[in-house]
Amino acid sequence: MPQMAPLSWLLLFLVFSFTLILFNILNYFIYQPLAPATSNSSYITSSSSLNWPW
DSSP states (O other): OOOOOHHHHHHHHHHHHHHHHHHHHHHHHHOOOOOOOOSOTTHHHHHOOOOOOO
């Protein structure tokens, strides 16, 4: 059974590497993180007290 030529191995490596990089780039830019949902935006300012003991 004949073996693959080195050029074919290089081409195969380049195709798989390009596919992996393209897949990672697409997953990075498609992913949209969900923002934490807060019921009231003034809750943070009303609950945090800035009266320090010193």
